[in-house]
Amino acid sequence: MLGQKVTTKKKRKSRTAFTAHQLNELEKRFSYQKYLTPSDRDVIADTLGLTSTQVKFYKKIYKNYQKIYKRLIKKLIENVIKFFFNIKKIIKVKTNIMG
DSSP: OTTOOOOOOOOOOOOOOOOHHHHHHHHHHHHHOSOOOHHHHHHHHHHHTOOHHHHHHHHHHHHHHHHHHHHHHHHHHHHHHHHHHHHHHHHHHHHHHHO
16 A cells, blocks of 8 residues: 555534524524624524534625525516516507507
8 A cells, every 4th residue: 555645534514404593593683783703603602502603604604695685686676677667668559559
């Protein structure tokens, strides 16, 4: 076995499945407090039975979902506006033909 590398993979920690209560509390907190200090994170983590790192990563996930949600809402509004403008054009054309 000379000259061969032996690689060992780090065992990954399994993902945390947040409970509904933990998710509700985290979302509630992040909705009114944009930035958390390390001590705030520790308090939340202790209260919810999580680690400080889990709270920190959930914050990143929460921010990503907010961005996605805002982008989807913007696209939905644009599509609704286009739809109503198209309906308005169709009605105008029909009234011109009939009238």
